[in-house]
Amino acid sequence: MTPLLTREDCLSADERDPLAMYRNRFDLPEGIIYLDGNSLGVLPRDAAARANRVIHQEWGTDLIGSWNTHRWFEMPVRIGEKISELIGGTGGACVATDTTSLNIFKTLGAALDIQSQDHPRRRVVVAERESFPTDLYMAEGMIRTLDSGYELRLIDDALTLDDALDDDVAVVLLTQVNYRTGRLWDMAATTSKIQAAGALVIWDLCHSIGAVPIALGSANVDFAVGCTYKYLNGGPGSPAFVWVADRHVNRARQPLSGWWGHQKPFEMTVRYEPSTGIRRYLTGTQPMISLATMEVGVDIALEVDQTALRTKSLELTSLFISLVEERIPHHPLTLITPRQDDERGSHVSLRHPEGFAVMKALIANGVIGDYREPEVLRFGITPLYLGYTDVWDAVEALRRVLDEELWRAPEFQIRGAVT
Amino acid sequence: MTPLLTREDCLSADERDPLAMYRNRFDLPEGIIYLDGNSLGVLPRDAAARANRVIHQEWGTDLIGSWNTHRWFEMPVRIGEKISELIGGTGGACVATDTTSLNIFKTLGAALDIQSQDHPRRRVVVAERESFPTDLYMAEGMIRTLDSGYELRLIDDALTLDDALDDDVAVVLLTQVNYRTGRLWDMAATTSKIQAAGALVIWDLCHSIGAVPIALGSANVDFAVGCTYKYLNGGPGSPAFVWVADRHVNRARQPLSGWWGHQKPFEMTVRYEPSTGIRRYLTGTQPMISLATMEVGVDIALEVDQTALRTKSLELTSLFISLVEERIPHHPLTLITPRQDDERGSHVSLRHPEGFAVMKALIANGVIGDYREPEVLRFGITPLYLGYTDVWDAVEALRRVLDEELWRAPEFQIRGAVT
Incomplete structure (x- = not known):
């Protein structure tokens, strides 16, 4: 890509953007640039209507019959099929349910169950020290519950995945795009390496689905x-x-064997009999209003050409990095996101010693990113509803906050929860 | 209570009903009598507005900032405090989160953890054979995961709780009101008995909260x-x-130790450190639209005098039983709900050999109850929005279905999922 180093270049790129029309599918708040879609995505225009249909028609009017007539009971599988399509899930199946943390517990339990049959001596779970912590916490909870010689082995700068993979490893839990740095694993090569070493892999796609093409x-x-x-x-x-x-x-x-995962949930049998197929990964009754509303976002994602999305994502993140380096060179900003396109997800992170105050000042100036310990300014570059000029304007706001030392204002020094 | 054996008596009772005004707090569908509020409650009139505020203002406009400004992160605890008040939870704390199945897994894990410290030889979990099955399935999943000599012991007609309570019992899992029969345990006496035997108790309140006064x-x-x-x-x-x-x-x-239950969830530490207090029973990110909407129903419940609610509930269920016996004596209907007021929750169940077809015919005639295997017609008598005349009319519809054999129509014989 030719560097787009003027705002006019960015305006031209927006005009040529084949994905520009998707911006209209979302309600974006006026007057801000939202660079936190990697933490909480924006509101699809059709989402409220969907929620209201569930509330008024399905819940309010059709009531209990909606489990059948509106296929509530099938919704986790129906939406799961769409998500599976989005992540290239041929040869597997998907169900939409519960939380990522709980689904880590389920898959880790199942993977260890398989390994206990195939390779009972393999009792090590490998995970990333820099992983989003809940992955580690859930693995810790699982290992503590098993209470029979399992252990967690963390990879980091001192212990690479290659070094960690020995004959004791049962399962490897990796996040495709790191939440803090935006570093992207090579999924195919890494999966192959893990399996060659006799282990199973669980991929956490939280920071990649919808932004990076995935082919499970x-x-x-x-x-x-x-x-x-x-x-x-x-x-x-x-x-x-x-x-x-x-x-x-x-x-x-999987260990969280609730009635929604039973083969015959309405026969009310005393013993658990896991459903054949992916339904066995369900546990209890799902929050239908939240679940149905979510489908609207999935449907939009399915319309989008994933290659075009990836191209735009890389152009935007690359533009962000170039502009920061070109226009804000004299501040202690350290890029912690990989420069190499094939190692980068769709957000960019910079360290700054006063990162917390800098982010608060930036938000007060209309650019919403977020802050993650330690010292990390995180900018989610969502190609579905952001343009090239948004990136230019965001970097310009960051430049002002730093050049004019706006972050020194007392109100930006007060620590409080930033999610 | 004087028997109300004419419809006019019921109309008069409705006029005197001190809880009658609560009916207007809900959107009830026209032309039906809804006796399935024990499975899915009705729509509070204010619920849609609350959902829309979360969607448009909090999600759509305020976006990521809502975790702080709209106190999303605190919502499970804030709503939990209200629920705790509703169930007389002095001396304890409550959090609103996840599903009942998952919360059974959490409490069972914690209770077994405590017993492993206090009484490590106690390795039996007692539960009810007639319990809603997910309670058993989750206990089975927990025991299977622990894989170290724990076992599930089921109480039933052949093995009473008294017989089951020996020195091996660690935890007893009971449902206050049985989902099928409506039988109500004496919570205080039973808890005392279990604790005297050296075990801990977990009460499942699914079929009692909001209908039966509870004083945990x-x-x-x-x-x-x-x-x-x-x-x-x-x-x-x-x-x-x-x-x-x-x-x-x-x-x-508790074993499902996700980041929401961490003492310092935003410090992103590698090791799990459980939060002090009830927050440690959280796991992952909660479905905010469903969670916030739910609070509307909790708020209504908190306004209601629980003694008046119980009085009306018992009058309505007693009326239902009397009317069935008086007006439909010549059919093979067997009451499986206790007649004694202090042994009954807020629903009434009758067995009928053709129960499935009878319920389908009844629903087609505007009275919505549900069917549970085997042969059980289940009628939820929700005192908050049902009146005495509703009960009279529902029994009259059941009489017609049986006397006129409406259930024999072919369309009511076809089996399909009835939830």
Whole structure:
């Protein structure tokens, strides 16, 4: 890509953007540039209507009959099929349910169950020290519950994945795009390496689904989980998903064996009999208003050409990096996101010693990113509803906050929860 | 209560009903009598406005900032406090989150953790064979995961709770009101008996909260869970709750240790450190639209005098039973709900050999109850929005279906999922 180093260049790029029309599918607030869609996606214009249909017609009028007439009971599987299509899930199946944390527990339980049959001596779970912490916490909870010689091994700068993969490893839990740095794993090559070492892999897609093309089937992935409220614009806390390769799905139980995962949930039998197929990854009754509303975001994502989306995403993140380096060179900003296109997801992170105050000042100046400990300014560059000029304007706002030291104002120094 | 055996008596009783005004707080569909509020409660009139505020203002406009400005992150605890008040939760704390099934897994894990410290030889979980099956399935999943000598012992007609309580019992999981029969346990006496035997108790309140006065604190309960989409009218699949006595809350971890339950969730530490207090029963990000909408039903329930509610509930269920016996004596209907007021929740169940077809015919005639295997017609008598005349009319419809054999029509013989 030719550098777009003037605002006029960016305006021209917006005019040529083949994805520009998707912006109109969302209600974007006036007067701000929203660079936090990697944390909470924006509101699809059709989402409120969908929620109101569930509330007035399905709940209010049709009441209990909606489990059948509006196919509520099938909704997790029906939406799961759409998500599976979005992530290239040929050779596996997906269900939309619960939270990412819970789905990690389920898949980890199932993967360890399979390994206890195939390779009972493999009792190590490998995960990333820099992973979003809930992945580690859930693995810790699982290992603590099993209480029989399992352990968690963390990879980091000192212990690479290659070094960690020995004959004790049962399962590897990786996040495709790191929440803090935006670093992207090579899913196919890494999956292949893990499986060659005799382990199973669980991919956490929270920071990649909807922003990075994913092909679980062709990468021969074992398990995947992820959320729908970031790049899929499913709504705050909208239900997550779990995907399992066909070769595994009926081999193992997942530990959270509730009635929604039973083969015959309405026969009210005393013993649990796992459903054949992906339904066994369900546990209890799902939050229908949030679940149905989420489908609107998934439907939009399915319309989009994933290659064009990836191209635009890389152009925007690359533009962001170039503009920061060109226009804000004299400040202690450190890029922690990979420069190489094939190693980068769809957000860009910069460290700054006063990162917390800088982000608060930037938000006060109409550019919403977020802050993550330690010192990290995080900018989600969502190609579905952001343009090139948005990126230019955001960097310009950051330049002003730093050049004019706006972040030094006392109101930006006060620490409070920033999510 | 004087028998109300004419429709005029019922009309008069409705005129005297001190709770009659609550009916206007709900949108009830025209032309039907809804006797399934024990499965899915009705739509509060204010619920749609609340959902729309979350969608348009909080999600659409305020976006990521809503975690702080609209206190999304605190919502599970804030609503949990209200639920705790509703169930007499003095001496404990409650959080609204996830599903009943998952909260059973959490409390069972914590209770077993406590017992493994206090009485490590106690490795039996007692539950009810006639329990709603997910309680058994989750206990089965927990025991299977622990894989170290735990077992499930089921009480039933052949093995009473008294017989089951020996020195091996760690935890007893009971449902206050049985989903099928409507049988009500004496919570205080039963809790006392279980604790005297050295075990801990988990009460499932799904079929009692919002219909039966509950006093967890004065009954010295250890743990409780329940759902909000039945008598609390929280909406389809609205998040459940978990309550834990103060004496236990910081003693044990629950196994589903996700980041929302961490003491410092935004410090992104590698190790899980459970939050002090009830927050540790949280796991992952909650479905905010469903959660916020649910609060509307909880708020209504908190306005209601629980004693008056119980009085009306007992009058209505007693009326239902009397009218069936008086007006439909010549059919093979068997009452399986206790006649004694202090043994009955707020629904009435009758067996009929053709129960499935009878319920389908009754629904086609404007009275919505539900069917549960085997042969059980179930009628939820929700005192908040049903009146005495509704009960009279419902029994009259049932009489017609049986006397005129309307259930024999071919369209009512076809089996399909009835939830």
